[in-house]
Amino acid sequence: MIRIDNLKKLYHMGTVEVRALDGVTLDIAKGEFLGIMGASGSGKTTLLHMLGLLDEPSSGSILLDNTDVGKLTDYEKTMFRLYKLGYVFQDYALVPDLTVMENVSLPAMLRKDRDEEQIKADSYEILQKIGLCDRRDHLPRELSGGQQQRVSIARAMVNKPDILFADEPCANLDSENSRMVLELFREINEEFRQTIVMVSHEDWHKEYFHRIIRLKDGKVVSDGVNGNGEKAG
Amino acid sequence: MGKKELKVAFLLALRSLQRGSRSSVVLTVLIIAMCFTNMIFLPGLFNGIGQGIITQVVDYEVGNVLVGSKTGEQYVTDLDATLDLINGMPGVDRATPHFSKGATLKYRQRVLGVSVKAIKPGDEKFVSPLYTKMVAGSYLGEDDTGEVIIGQPVAGDATIKAEDEFQASLGGVRVGDSITFEYPNGYTKDYRVKGIYFTGWSSADNNVFVSWSDMEQVEGKPLDYADYITVKAKPGYDEKFIKDELLQYGVPGYVQTTGDLLEKSMGKVLQSFAIINMVSLIVGVIITTVVLFIVITIKTINSRRQIGILKAIGVDKEVIMHNYGFQVIIMALLGIFFGVILTALMGVYLAANPIVTPEWSATLYLTPMDYITNALILFFAAVVAGYVPAYQVSREDIQTAMRA
Ligand SMILES: Nc1ncnc2c1ncn2[C@@H]1O[C@H](COP(=O)(O)OP(=O)(O)O)[C@@H](O)[C@H]1O
């Protein structure tokens, strides 16, 4: 599903060179629920942005579903994101002037292979899944943080993406809401065999992941179940 | 850009206007409305003044075409034949002669020098609506002699003392009163005031009128000459056409259209108007452009992260650009709409309460074309002003935008 080869990302801050990613090589299988963990500044977001086609690596390659995404044009990347990827941000990042329903439908409305009816059906279905159908006409600011994050997951899922990315989706939530969100990811993963790549730095999240990658200074320092170095079966 | 993309862009724009900062939207729309009004009001007023002057010049001075004396001659001669000739031409409604003579008018203690105009009342009615402007008494009959109609400013007001008058008058003449006229040739005669008129056109209101027959008595011979002849065109006939026709027929006189005369007398004024109009147009366009540019720039800067997120979830940059574009278009259309209403309301108000001065009166004179042109100019200025920042922000790369 995802094949990362010797991925590097350098930032130049004046004369100082920051190696945000320093040669990451990784394979992620379809249906995997992968956790990327590591201390702050270890390169987790940078890696996720590369995978989500939000940034370009300095060197190395990424194959998503056998497509070398480094070769795509700007427009093709946009379409790739629209058709194949879903993204959940730490701060929910919903459009504040759109209702829950409109936020969730937005990515579907842009797809050429979705008609009005299907957009409605898909949006309802995913709203049902996150349990916020009755709040569909509310604006994001009328919802709690946990609810907003669930809406943001619904928005990422409405197009049934090949891969779902989430960058510290629970960082702004209390543990109860965090658990709800993680349960939701687990359900989605199990129900649809959804590939999920999630960044987290909370140790207790690891019970949800099939496999855990630990980053340190832009390098993979461990890879396996519970971050112990063993691969999941 | 497909239909779906435009639809999404429009939805985003609409929701942003509906659910975003209301006050900023209302203010922006108001400013555009004001700019539109400002752009169109002054030119409309000047047009109104111009139109008012033209109408009055046509009504009370020259009709549509003026036949004056040939260069070097004092009068239009061979009058009867000339009038017959002109009146027989296609497109001519009526031609009528004017002949003036200075006279000293005496009434009670007052003495006033005025210009006495001789007209042929029957024909004059076809050319000038002055006969509809009688405020007392009645208009001249065709062969009235010893009777005069006078302008209200000449008649004056008995309640105002001579030294307090803005303009010298006879101090309160009323219909039926007798005024003594002394002509320079020594001829003196008492006239009965048959009527008093007021047109609002000062040069007409400062005259007195007598009939052609009466003037023949004053001159002591048949009047087969005139200062000038005024010609009224039939509806649908253009001044220029009549002028050319008169020239072709070899009318013995100097032929000018109202347009020719106005251009001579008002050309400079009209040029100044045109400059002022241009300035008010440019100011309106600049203010609108700057305001919209600032509003949209602020909007885009405040939503840079939002824009980054939208791109991250697969929204194309064109959609983002048109989102802001549509917001500007909607605000511009609303602004122009309210501007049109505001201007039209002022037009209605001014039509009911014209700005009146002794020289002219003005209403707002605006054709649909004026509205359309100004609306289009403002609209395009607005669209450019909005699309520039929208274009810029939509091209920003995702990383920069998301970290904002
Ligand atoms: N745009 C940037 N310019 C310079 N340095 C950056 C930029 N983005 C990230 N970095 C640096 O790259 C390193 C990794 O950052 P990041 O991937 O955000 O870490 P994490 O998400 O694990 O906290 C950090 O040292 C950070 O300061």
Ligand SMILES: [Mg+2]
């Ligand atoms: Mg991070």
